[in-house]
Amino acid sequence: MRYIPNSPEEREEMLASIGLSNASDLFRSIPSDIQLGRQLKITEALAEPEVIAAMEEMAARNTAASKPSFLGAGVYSHYSPTVVDHLIQRSEFFTSYTPYQPEISQGTLQYIFEFQTLICQLTGMEVANASMYDGSTAMAEAYVMAQRVTRRNKIVVADSVHPEYREVAATYTQHGDAEIVTASFDEKTGRLADLSALDDKTAALVVQSPNFFGCVENLERLAAAAHAVGALFVVIVTEAISLGVLKSPGEFGADIVVGEGQSFGIPMGFGGPHVGLFATKEKYVRQMPGRLCGIAYDKDGNRGFVLTLSTREQHIRREKATSNICTNQGLIALAATIYMETMGKQGLQDVAVQNAQKAAYAAKAIAKLNGYEIAFTAPTFNEFVVRGPRPAAEVLEEVRVAHDIVGGLALSKYYPDRPNEFLVCVTETMKREQIDRLVDGLR
Amino acid sequence: MANIPENLRYSKDHEWVSVTDEIASIGITDYAQSSLGDVVYIDLPRVGDKFGTHEAFGSVESVKAVSEIFTPVAGEVVEVNDALNDTPEKVNSDPYGDAWFIKLKMENAGEADAMLSSEEYDEYLTSQG
Numbered sequence: 001m002r003y004i005p006n007s008p009e010e011r012e013e014m015l016a017s018i019g020l021s022n023a024s025d026l027f028r029s030i031p032s033d034i035q036l037g038r039q040l041k042i043t044e045a046l047a048e049p050e051v052i053a054a055m056e057e058m059a060a061r062n063t064a065a066s067k068p069s070f071l072g073a074g075v076y077s078h079y080s081p082t083v084v085d086h087l088i089q090r091s092e093f094f095t096s097y098t099p100y101q102p103e104i105s106q107g108t109l110q111y112i113f114e115f116q117t118l119i120c121q122l123t124g125m126e127v128a129n130a131s132m133y134d135g136s137t138a139m140a141e142a143y144v145m146a147q148r149v150t151r152r153n154k155i156v157v158a159d160s161v162h163p164e165y166r167e168v169a170a171t172y173t174q175h176g177d178a179e180i181v182t183a184s185f186d187e188k189t190g191r192l193a194d195l196s197a198l199d200d201k202t203a204a205l206v207v208q209s210p211n212f213f214g215c216v217e218n219l220e221r222l223a224a225a226a227h228a229v230g231a232l233f234v235v236i237v238t239e240a241i242s243l244g245v246l247k248s249p250g251e252f253g254a255d256i257v258v259g260e261g262q263s264f265g266i267p268m269g270f271g272g273p274h275v276g277l278f279a280t281k282e283k284y285v286r287q288m289p290g291r292l293c294g295i296a297y298d299k300d301g302n303r304g305f306v307l308t309l310s311t312r313e314q315h316i317r318r319e320k321a322t323s324n325i326c327t328n329q330g331l332i333a334l335a336a337t338i339y340m341e342t343m344g345k346q347g348l349q350d351v352a353v354q355n356a357q358k359a360a361y362a363a364k365a366i367a368k369l370n371g372y373e374i375a376f377t378a379p380t381f382n383e384f385v386v387r388g389p390r391p392a393a394e395v396l397e398e399v400r401v402a403h404d405i406v407g408g409l410a411l412s413k414y415y416p417d418r419p420n421e422f423l424v425c426v427t428e429t430m431k432r433e434q435i436d437r438l439v440d441g442l443r
Numbered sequence: 444m445a446n447i448p449e450n451l452r453y454s455k456d457h458e459w460v461s462v463t464d465e466i467a468s469i470g471i472t473d474y475a476q477s478s479l480g481d482v483v484y485i486d487l488p489r490v491g492d493k494f495g496t497h498e499a500f501g502s503v504e505s506v507k508a509v510s511e512i513f514t515p516v517a518g519e520v521v522e523v524n525d526a527l528n529d530t531p532e533k534v535n536s537d538p539y540g541d542a543w544f545i546k547l548k549m550e551n552a553g554e555a556d557a558m559l560s561s562e563e564y565d566e567y568l569t570s571q572g
Contacts, residue, residue, distance in 0.1 A: 151489070286484065311509045320502070320509070 068434040069406040070362075072383045072425025073212065074135070074162050074238045075274075078351070079429055080265035084338045093334055098291070098327040100315075102307040108330070109305030112293040115337040122243040122340075123257040124250020125279035129290035130328035132276025135260030136165040139206070139236055140172035141278065141289045141323055142256045143180075146204035146232040148287045148322070149255075153177050154202045156231070158192040160185040160211035162238055163414040178203075190215035190376025190385065192222060198229045204256075208236040209249070212414075213423065214359075214383030215376050216246065223253035232256060240264055240277070241427075242381045244352025256280045265339030266332055275332040286312060289323030351428050355382035358435065359426040365439045366424070372442060375421050383425040385411065388442070392422035395442065403441035405434070445474040445568060448539055452555045453564035454515040456497075459539065460555045467516050467555060470543045471503065471534065474568055479505040482534040485527045487544060492520045496554070500545065503534065516554040518547030 006014075015021060027035065046054065069077060088094060092107060099105040112130045119128035132138040143155050155173075157166060159182045170180060183205075186193035190213045198205060205226035209217035219235065226233040235249035237259030249257045261275040262268070280288050286309065294308035314321035343351065359382040367374050371389030388395050392410040399407040408424040415421075426435065451459045457475035461468045476482065484504040494500050499511040500520075523545050527533060533542040549555070559567060 286486070311504050317509055320511075 067400075067404050067406050068430065068437065070408045070424045070426060070430070070438060071406055072214075072239070072427075073409050073423055074164065074260065075268050075271060076239055076241070076263045076382075076425065077268060077427050077429050078241060078263050078265070080267070080335075080339060081342050083342055084265040084335050087338050088331055088335050093331060096330070098330050099307070103304070106305055109293050109307070111334050111337050112291070112328070112330075113295060113305050114341070115333045116293060118337065118340045119261075119277050119279050122240070122248065123237070123254075123259075123277070123279045124248030125254070125257050126250075126282040127285050127288065127292070128277065128279035129288055129292050131261070131330075131333040132258070132278050132290060132325065133329055134272060134274045134276045135236065135238055135258065135262075136162070136168035136276075137172060138258035138260075138276035138278045139165050139234075140169040141325070142206070142234045142258045143169055143173050143178055143204065144176065144323065145256060145280075145284070145287050145289060146234060147176070147178060149232060149284055150203040150230065152201050152203040152231070154179045154181060154197075154199070155204050155206060156181050156183050156195075156197045156202055157206040158183050158185060158208065158211065158217075160190065160192055160213055160215070160217075161206060161208040161236055162212045165208070165236065165238070185211070185213075188376070189378045191217050191378045195222075195225050198225060198231065200229055202226075202229055202231040204232045204234045206234040206236065208238060209246075210239060210242055210381045210383065212238075213376055213385045214380040214425075215378035216381060217378075219249060219252035219254070227253065234258065237277070239381060239383070241348070241352050241355055244348040244350075245356060246381065250279075255284070261333070261336045264336035265342075266335055273329065273332055275329040275336055285309065287322060288312075290325050291328050352381075354428040355426070358382070358428065358430055358432075359384065359424075361432070362424060362426045362430075362435045362438070365435070366442060369439065369442055382427055383423055385421050385423055387421050389420070391419045393419075396422060399438065399441035403437055405438050405441055407438050407441065445472065445477065445565075446539070447473070447561045447565050447568075449561045451539065451561065452515070452558035453561070453567075454513070454558055455567060456513050456515070458512060458515050460515050460558060461543075462549070462555045465549045465552050466521065467518060467547045467549050468543045469515065469545050469547065470538055471512060472564075473538050476535050476538045479503060479510060480507045481505055482531045485531055485534065485544065487523050487525075487527070488520050490520050490523055494518065494520070494547070512544065514547065515558055516547065517550040519550075520545050521548045522546040 099108050116128040155178050181197045183197050184194045192207055207217050207222055223233045232255040234256045235254040240261050240263040257279045259277040261277050266274055292309050294306050296304050296306045310316055312322045314324055314326045363374055363384045366372050366386055373387050375385040375387040396407045399405050408422040411418045411421040451461050453459055457472045459470050459472050482503055482505050486502045488500050494514040496517045497513050500514050502509050502511050524543055
């Protein structure tokens, strides 16, 4: 295969046909004093083995990826069965874009339908879309959807929701009329506490569970509080594996469940591409953003898949569309679908239990150390906050240098008033020996 | 041939109006429903919403398209036909009866008098081919 699509002879022929002798003549109309006048400072072309050697050298500098890492906070290290990567690389899936002439792509529509079905089952909701770009933009769309449904503008969001999610949602909605109010968490439990901002102008109460500190929120109480003022209850799930053991947000009365599906077999990939999840109740389906795949039967009774409710979408409804998303995170949603179907119900429960048990083992061991304690009392899944005797950034740096472990995330990055605390995540990929190494390192 | 009752007033956007004691009932005409095809959803305003003349107050979604519907007269919404949520097909079967969309308390009594009569609407449809 040629990487340069035209030969020197072809280029000469093209130039001759427009009466020029070389390519730089194409730029004659640009005044010479603003032309660069030299070659760009980039290296000469390399041979293929040299390129591979250069890339390997760069990859080797990513030392964090090769150390045992207790980082979580929205992106999680889980094992992805090899079948996931193998199947998505089939060219029918790997090279196709979101179907704009959809019904000809029955295979694509079928996996989207399966994805939607699985997300509904896991979240306890009635309808899910074909996916969003990622968890944070899905949350921003939930803000806007809640405003549409309630015709109110105020969004009350817990400050225990991932700080980067809140930042993205604020940016995304900055030119709308949302009034975003932050509600504070309880210092002792780590759960959302202050609900005084809820009133009859509130479109949505937005919480994350497990929250940024790993604490499982009391969704039943929060749903009741939101519904008492006529607001929608929006639940964010950044660690989708938690749905394998926790009661679903839908069962607690959530009106919209959004989240990040990266945990379902998607590489961490330095933060993306990931896949946003978006599910709601059927009565709100026309207010839901994104593509939606449905099942239908032809006149002979044969089952088929269709894109449905497209009249909400931008390519048909222009400026009246429910959102500007006219596509979905196709390949990544496929990977998540294959992951969920490979694991199955039992497999997902098993991996979730392993996460919870390993994290509990680590938390118990760390809490026994002199000067260390678990910062919050609320139940947790696979993440928890540790309060240490000294600034957490220092402690973690020492552990990294002396024990070759990334021990967690210092909360001071997002919560400057919490210098001694750090977030530890333990997934099924951590071995007991590695957890013990972290505990020894902190000692 | 489209059904055009004599006792109603019409707009060039194919809405009809029936006025009783300054309350205007508004729907879409037989011609409009037959052009749209099977109606599957109607997005309506809420009681208390206020509209000027010729403002979009909702939309009708058929299997073919979504079309906005406009207020032929100005006023405040006093009643909304919520039954259409469950039975949007009534817009096709009974556009002048059960399938009224909203009732407006008119801001200017008599505004509907300036709208088209049934004969004028009929002529308008004929002129549009």
